[in-house]
Amino acid sequence: METLVVDHPLVAHKLTVLRNAETDSPTFRRLADELVTLLAYEATRHVRVTDVTVETPVAPAKGVRLAQPYPLVVPILRAGLGMLDGMTRLLPTAEVGFLGMIRNESTLKAETYATRLPDDLSGRQVYVVDPMLATGGTLAAAVEFLFERGAYDVTALCLLAAPEGIAHMDRVFAGSGRPIRLVTAAVDERLDENGYIVPGLGDAGDRLYGVV
């Protein structure tokens, strides 16, 4: 998996406030939204475009527009919903599909409880948004699901990643020949015994939406 850690002082500043246990939910939601827009700038570097010519008030100008089929943005419920608006702000013509997945906190295995996506993703560029890449079980299952439906490539935007999760993705997709990218604001030290990212930011879903 090609991994890009976005190294930018504004990203680092916003991430630091996000990590702070004293940051309340409204502020957390706003910062997650701002951060994903900054990550999206890098994550869309490979988005496909086609050449076009437009008429300026003065003369014809060569340019580009997003190619069709338009990209698909897939938030992984629940926490990924906190990154959806920031992503579609930058890609307003993207379609949106949904994957509901929850990590069983005893086994740390990902379970899928909802899917609402086009059946045929042939040729589609897919952007998965989920704040946390911890063991990697959730993202690996999501990416497998998308490739089974024919996705052309998958780029994951995660606010935080753990080295264990990146290694898991590399193991699962080694030699698959499918283009997979990760764009993240930071790769933290490790996972703790409960599978939480250290130092991390806690449970992203709970911090966005409250404890359920």
Ligand SMILES: O=P(O)(O)OC[C@H]1O[C@H](OP(=O)(O)OP(=O)(O)O)[C@H](O)[C@@H]1O
């Ligand atoms: O890399 P993994 O070890 O699989 O863990 C990461 C997953 O855990 C979190 O979701 P969670 O299962 O807490 O669901 P939620 O979004 O409903 O809170 C997070 O948003 C990821 O989807």
Ligand SMILES: O=c1cc[nH]c(=O)[nH]1
């Ligand atoms: O640190 C972690 C790990 C998984 N899910 C989270 O929300 N946080």
Ligand SMILES: [Mg+2]
């Ligand atoms: Mg959660």
